[in-house]
Amino acid sequence: MNTAELICPAGTPAALRTAVDAGADAVYCGFQDATNARNFPGLNFTPEELRESVAYAHAKGAKVLLTLNTYPPAGKVDLWRQAADTGARLGIDAFIVADMGVADYVARSHRGIRLHLSVQAAASSPEAIRYYCEHFGVKRVVLPRILTIPEIREVRKEVPCEIETFIFGNHGLMVEGRCSLTNYLTGQSTNMDGVCSPASDVEYTRHDDGSISSQLAGFTIDCFGPDEKAGYPTICKGRYTAPHRSEGYYAFEEPVSLNLSRLLPELIDAGVNAFKIEGRQRSKSYVREVVSAFRHAVDDIRAGRSANVADLVALTEGQKQTQGAFETKKWR
Amino acid sequence: MATVTMDMNVDTISRAHRSGQTALSRLACLLIQPLLSRVVRRIADRHPSLFARLGPHQSTDFLIDPVELPFALHLRPDPKALVLRAVPRAAAPQAGAIIRGRFMLLLELIDSQVDGDAAFFSRHLEVSGDAEAVVRLRNALDDVDGSVAEETAEMFGPPGRSVLTALRRAYPNQSQGHSVR
Numbered sequence: 001m002n003t004a005e006l007i008c009p010a011g012t013p014a015a016l017r018t019a020v021d022a023g024a025d026a027v028y029c030g031f032q033d034a035t036n037a038r039n040f041p042g043l044n045f046t047p048e049e050l051r052e053s054v055a056y057a058h059a060k061g062a063k064v065l066l067t068l069n070t071y072p073p074a075g076k077v078d079l080w081r082q083a084a085d086t087g088a089r090l091g092i093d094a095f096i097v098a099d100m101g102v103a104d105y106v107a108r109s110h111r112g113i114r115l116h117l118s119v120q121a122a123a124s125s126p127e128a129i130r131y132y133c134e135h136f137g138v139k140r141v142v143l144p145r146i147l148t149i150p151e152i153r154e155v156r157k158e159v160p161c162e163i164e165t166f167i168f169g170n171h172g173l174m175v176e177g178r179c180s181l182t183n184y185l186t187g188q189s190t191n192m193d194g195v196c197s198p199a200s201d202v203e204y205t206r207h208d209d210g211s212i213s214s215q216l217a218g219f220t221i222d223c224f225g226p227d228e229k230a231g232y233p234t235i236c237k238g239r240y241t242a243p244h245r246s247e248g249y250y251a252f253e254e255p256v257s258l259n260l261s262r263l264l265p266e267l268i269d270a271g272v273n274a275f276k277i278e279g280r281q282r283s284k285s286y287v288r289e290v291v292s293a294f295r296h297a298v299d300d301i302r303a304g305r306s307a308n309v310a311d312l313v314a315l316t317e318g319q320k321q322t323q324g325a326f327e328t329k330k331w332r
Numbered sequence: 333m334a335t336v337t338m339d340m341n342v343d344t345i346s347r348a349h350r351s352g353q354t355a356l357s358r359l360a361c362l363l364i365q366p367l368l369s370r371v372v373r374r375i376a377d378r379h380p381s382l383f384a385r386l387g388p389h390q391s392t393d394f395l396i397d398p399v400e401l402p403f404a405l406h407l408r409p410d411p412k413a414l415v416l417r418a419v420p421r422a423a424a425p426q427a428g429a430i431i432r433g434r435f436m437l438l439l440e441l442i443d444s445q446v447d448g449d450a451a452f453f454s455r456h457l458e459v460s461g462d463a464e465a466v467v468r469l470r471n472a473l474d475d476v477d478g479s480v481a482e483e484t485a486e487m488f489g490p491p492g493r494s495v496l497t498a499l500r501r502a503y504p505n506q507s508q509g510h511s512v513r
Contacts (some may be wrong), residue, residue: 010387012475041464042385042471168488199464206458218499230453253454284444315450 002270006298007065007164008291009280011043016053016064018284023295026063028096028195029053029114029280035083036067037120038280039194051054051090063093067280069118069178070194071099081105089112090208096142097121098191103136109241116140119166120177120191126158133161140164142276144176146325149266156271165267168261168290169278171324172196172236181235185217202233222255223248225233229319230254237317255318260326261294261309265301267326286315353404357402357420364418371484372416378483383411385472388467395427398435411470429461429469434502441470443479 008024010016019027030036032044045053054064066087069288072080080102084095088110095113097103098120102288106115119142132138142160143152171177182196183189190196201217210226214233221238224230231237236252258266264275275298277290290312297307313321335361374382383390386409396405408415419425431438433456440446441457448470451457459466473480485492 012471014475015479019478039353040467040471042387042468199467200462202463203456204460204463206460212455223457230454230455232449282449283447283470286447286450289447314454315447317449317453319453 003302004264004272004298005274005278006294007274009169009277009282009287010053011038011040011280012048012284013045013053013056014067014278015287016285017056018287019291020057020062022061022288023299024062024275024291024293026065027053027057027095028065028067028276030069031065031078031083031086031257033083034070034192034194035080035188035194037118037194039066039070040281041199043281047086047090050087050092054091058091064091065094065116066092067096067118069098069120071120071191074193077101077105081109084110091150094139100136103132103138107136111137112141116164117143118142118177119144121222122175122177124155126155129155129159129161133159140274142166145171148264148329149270149326152267152272152326153270162273163271164274164276165260165272166258166273166278167264167267167275167294168312169257169282170232171256171258171322172232172234178229179236182216184205185219185235197232197234204233229255231318251298254320256320256322257316257318258324258326259316259321260323261297261307261311261312262305263323263326264294264297264309268301282315289315344352353402354420354422357422360402361418361420368416368418370487372407372414374487375480376411376414379476380411381434382472382476383409385475386468389428389462389468392428392462392465393425394465394469395424395430396438397421397430397432398438400479401435401439409472409510427461429463429465430459432458432460434503436499439481442447442473443481444474445479446474 005025007021007026010019010027010029016027018027023059030038030044032046033039035291045182067081068080083108087095088149094116095106096116096118097106098118103115115136117123117132117138122144123132123141124144124146129141138161142164145166177191179190183310185196186201188195197216203215205213211223214221216233216235221233221235237252237255239248240251241248276296279286293310293312297309300307313319390410391442394407396407402419404421406415406417406425425479433451437451437456439447441448448457481496483495
C-alpha cells in the first residue's frame with residue numbers, strides 16, 4: 001500500500017516542535033517576509049529560528065519544507081532567491097514554489113534539494129504538471145482543491161511525480177494563486193505580498209443587538225448574528241446584499257473548512273503520496289489536535305484498521321466542514 | 333486573598349452594571365495589582381523572545397477583558413516600560429486593541445490550550461480595535477513554550493497551584509471550547 005506522508009503546518013518554532021512531536025512526517029514553514037503566502041504579523045521564522053527548527057525536526061526524523069510559494073513582482077526576484085539560498089544553507093529538505101522563475105532558480109542553483117509545486121501554481125491537469133516536472137524537475141505537486149477523487153486517480157496515472165492533497169483546514173480555494181480580491185480592496189496582494197485580508201485592514205464592530213460585523217479596508221464583509229458562528233474576514237467568504245438578493249448571501253464561498261478524514265483510504269488508493277494540513281496561521285493547540293488526529297488515522301489505515309478520526313469540527317471555520325469537490329463537483 | 337465570584341451563567345460578552353460594582357472593582361484591582369506586577373515581570377524575564385514578534389505593537393495599549401471578573405487588565409508589552417495592571421472598566425484607558433472573553437478562556441489562550449481562531453469562530457472570543465496588534469500578541473504568546481499559567485502558579489508555591497487547580501475545576505469544559513455561553 002502507498003504510505004501517505006503527513007505534511008503539517010508551523011507558523012512559529014514552537015508550533016513546528018509541536019507538529020513534530022505530534023507525529024508530522026514533514027512540516028512546512030516560511031520566512032518573515034513576502035516569500036510565503038502566510039506573511040502575517042508576528043508569524044513565521046527568522047533564519048536562526050529555521051536553523052534550530054531544522055535541527056529539531058531532523059533529530060526526530062521529520063523533514064522541513066520551505067514555502068516560497070508567492071510570486072515575485074516583475075524584476076524583484078532577489079528576496080526569493082536569497083530566501084532559497086538561505087533555506088538551502090540551513091538544510092531544508094524541499095522547497096515549495098509556485099512561480100516559474102523561482103522554480104527555475106531553485107532548479108538551477110540547488111539541484112540536490114527537492115522541488116514541490118505549491119497549490120498556488122494551480123496546476124490541475126496532467127499537461128500542466130508534466131510541464132513543471134520536465135522543465136524544473138518538480139518531484140511533487142500539491143493539487144488544487146477542485147478535483148474529485150476519480151479525477152485525482154486519473155491525474156496520478158499520467159504524471160511522473162508524487163501527488164499531495166489537502167485534507168484539512170481553510171477551504172478558500174477560488175482560483176488558487178490567481179485571487180485578486182484582497183488586492184482590489186487593500187492594495188496588498190495575496191499572491192505577491194503573501195497577505196490575504198491583512199490584519200491591519202480588518203476591523204470588527206460589535207452592535208447593540210450582539211451581532212458583529214467584519215470589515216476589510218472599510219468594506220463590510222459580513223455581519224454575524226448574536227448566535228451565529230463566525231468566519232475569517234476574507235472577501236471570498238463574505239455575505240453580501242445585491243439588488244436581487246437583499247437578504248444577504250454568500251456570493252463566492254461560505255465560511256467552512258475542508259475535512260477529508262472519511263476519505264483518507266480512498267485518497268491513498270487513488271495514489272496520493274502526501275496529505276497536507278492547512279493552518280500555519282493557527283495556534284499550537286490547533287496543530288497539536290489536528291496533527292495528532294490525522295497521525296492516528298493514517299497509522300490505522302497503514303495497519304489495515306479502519307480510521308477513527310477525532311471530531312475536529314470545533315476547530316473549523318464557521319464550525320462547519322465539507323468534503324468539497326473531493327466528494328462531488330456539485331458541492332457549491 | 334480576594335474572593336472573586338465567577339458566575340458560570342453569565343453571557344460571554346454582555347454584563348450588567350450592578351450597584352456597588354465600581355467599589356468592588358477598585359478593591360479587587362488594589363488587591364491583585366502586586367500579583368500582576370510580579371507575574372508580568374517574571375514572564376518578560378523568562379520569555380524575552382516574545383517581544384520581537386510584537387514588533388511595533390510593543391507600545392500598543394491592550395485591554396484584556398475577562399467578562400465575569402470585576403475588572404479588566406491593561407497591558408502595554410513594552411519591554412522597557414512593561415505595564416500590566418488591573419483597572420475598573422469605567423476607568424479603563426483608551427486601548428488600541430480589546431480582547432474580550434471569559435477568564436479561563438483567556439488564560440488558556442495564553443497557554444495555547446485552546447485555539448484563538450476557533451474561539452473566535454464560536455463567538456466565545458471577541459476582539460476589537462487594531463486587529464494586527466491582536467494577531468501579533470497572539471502569535472508572540474503562541475511561540476512561548478510551556479504554560480504561563482503554571483509558571484505563575486509555581487511562583488506562589490502550593491497555594492498558587494491550588495488556586496490554578498480550583499480554577500480549572502470551575503471551568504471544566506473550557507479547554508474544549510464548548511459550553512461557556
